[in-house]
Amino acid sequence: MLDLWKMRQKTHQKQMFKYLRYVLNDHFILALLFILGGLALSYSNYLKALSPQAEIWYAKPLVLLILVISLQVGRLATLLKPADIVFISPRQAEMGQYLQKALQSSLIFAWVFDTLVMLALTPFLLVAAKLTVVQLIFLWLLLLVLKYLQLERKLLGLYQAQFASGRWKWFLDIGFCGLLLGTSLYLDPLYLLLVAALLTGYIDKSKKALTTQAVFNWEVAIETENERMLQLYRFFALFTDVPNLQVAAKRRxxxxxxxxxxxxxxxxxxxxxxxxxxxxxxxxxxxxxxxxxxxxxxxxxxxxxxxxxxxxxxxxxxxxxxxxxxxxxxxxxxxxxxxxxxxxxxxxxxxxxxxxxxxxxxxxxxxxxxxxxxxxxxxxxxxxxxxxxxxxxxxxxxxxxxxx
Incomplete structure (x- = not known):
């Protein structure tokens, strides 16, 4: 199964790079430079206009909202295909290894994105929220741990439907993550980081039991991966023709x-x-x-x-x-x-x-x-x-x- 993952990952990366050549063209790069330059200039002027002595009351609630939204970016990429339900299902006992590799690969993108968001918010947190550098480091680590918990929850949802339900998504991905992040902005983030780490250990233990005993839900896993790929194809379709994307006309x-x-x-x-x-x-x-x-x-x-x-x-x-x-x-x-x-x-x-x-x-x-x-x-x-x-x-x- 590890060889299958490596082959799937290599094929997927080759396909993504093929489309990225059309995305990262001269026009898009020029537009991106203008947009980022304009936003950076406005951001810099806004920070200069803030009082260096007073703490801005809306700084922490605004940062909390941005961090919770950023945690929703990045999904579990299993790279499963519809035919797998026939040809790979006999090797279901080995799916734990395959999914662990999928989790590690998905974490790389998610952690890079969350780190960039945290770097962008750092000047605002230092000036407007009056956080220290040490508090920012602990807050960043807490953000990474919470993203790991989210992806673990999605992986468990492939074995037990309750973890994939909307109730768990709102409870863990938004409610629980928002509570820990919000508390860490007003209290010492170190204690909240320890709580998230303990919960991570508990979920890891539950995952090992599920991946060896529970039945893998192939239909849910393949449907979830198809939805993820459809979103990617829709983005690429803004720049070039995507044969894999089937567009249906709507009456309106x-x-x-x-x-x-x-x-x-x-x-x-x-x-x-x-x-x-x-x-x-x-x-x-x-x-x-x-x-x-x-x-x-x-x-x-x-x-x-x-x-x-x-x-x-x-x-x-x-x-x-x-x-x-x-x-x-x-x-x-x-x-x-x-x-x-x-x-x-x-x-x-x-x-x-x-x-x-x-x-x-x-x-x-x-x-x-x-x-x-x-x-x-x-x-x-x-x-x-x-x-x-x-x-x-x-x-x-x-x-x-x-x-x-």
């Missing part, structure tokens, strides 16, 4: 009145708007990037940085939606019906321009709320409109010509 009847209706000469306009709305991945991409851009702009106080980020988000949205132009190319009826091919590009340009203009207006309003400068807001909107015209006219035509 409540949006019909807002969309263009069928009329002579407007077939492509009718089709493109419905492809945008009914495709869960595409509409989800637009919604997520718009909300993310608006939230980031709300916290940016530098006008030039806010404008640069807005330009970047509009470009990313437009660039990601270019693939929608070929959405109906493989539909045979598009080549049978008497549709004018010249209307296709015009309809797509119009749809994309209208959508990006609405997003530009949203970004402008958010920027105006933060900066309170009406003249700059008009210039802000003017720059975004100019970008939209360039994106939907010469740039889009050039992209389509290269692909033709």
């Amino acid at each position: 009847r409540y949006l019909d009145r807002l969309l263009p209706q069928a009329k002579p000469g407007g077939s492509f306009t009718y089709l493109y708007w419905r492809a945008l709305v009914r495709n869960g991945e595409t509409s989800g991409l637009v919604l997520r990037l718009t909300v993310l851009g608006a939230v980031i702009l709300y916290f940016i106080t530098e006008p030039w940085l806010a404008l640069a980020l807005a330009v970047l988000f509009v470009y990313l949205l437009g660039f990601q939606l270019f693939s929608l132009y070929h959405h109906y190319d493989e539909v045979v009826f598009m080549h049978i019906y008497p549709l004018d091919p010249g209307n296709k590009q015009k309809a797509f340009q119009k749809m994309l321009g209208q959508l990006l203009f609405v997003i530009a207006v949203i970004f402008t309003l958010v920027s105006w709320i933060q900066l309170q400068n009406i003249l700059f807001s008009l210039e802000f909107l003017g720059v975004l409109v100019l970008e939209i015209v360039l994106l939907t006219r010469p740039y889009l035509k050039g992209r389509l010509a290269k692909r033709a």
Whole structure:
């Protein structure tokens, strides 16, 4: 089983690196640098504005909320496949070794993420919460132990359904972890770390008994792993085509009145708007990037940085939606019906321009709320409109010509 895990892990890593090549492209790296730079600048300005003498009352509750949320990131990656229920189930007694390797591998990612979150919160905790360096170290260790307990709970849930229930998730992952973290922020974290360590020893003992005596729930384990992989594929689908991801169209009847209706000469306009709305991945991409851009702009106080980020988000949205132009190319009826091919590009340009203009207006309003400068807001909107015209006219035509 250890050899099987090594083979599965190697195949999985190879697949992830393949998709990461598309994720970590020049556009995404540039966007990430702008976003992180803007957030770091705002964070630094916020810390400088805090009083070095007074303790901020909301500092510890805010940190508690962030830490509890960060603990929910990172799932148990078993790398099990549907066929395993037939071919590997006879070796169920050896699943304990396999799952232990899966737990160790999952912990690496989870601990790295939690450590980065803790490093980001360290300046805020030192300035606003007045914690000492020693207290921060114990708090960080407590965070790592609690993440280990969460993954252990998920592993036990593959043997006994009660550990996988929502009640246990709320009790251990949120309630118990929140109680220990919250108490450690106000008291000495060392004592809470000892409590978490003792509970870890008890759960480890229970795990050994379960993995040797209880029956492994193959259906739950495979379904859980499929859900985890589906989330990864949805993320990768933002950057490239993912063959493993099956996207189902959703009707969304409540949006019909807002969309263009069928009329002579407007077939492509009718089709493109419905492809945008009914495709869960595409509409989800637009919604997520718009909300993310608006939230980031709300916290940016530098006008030039806010404008640069807005330009970047509009470009990313437009660039990601270019693939929608070929959405109906493989539909045979598009080549049978008497549709004018010249209307296709015009309809797509119009749809994309209208959508990006609405997003530009949203970004402008958010920027105006933060900066309170009406003249700059008009210039802000003017720059975004100019970008939209360039994106939907010469740039889009050039992209389509290269692909033709």
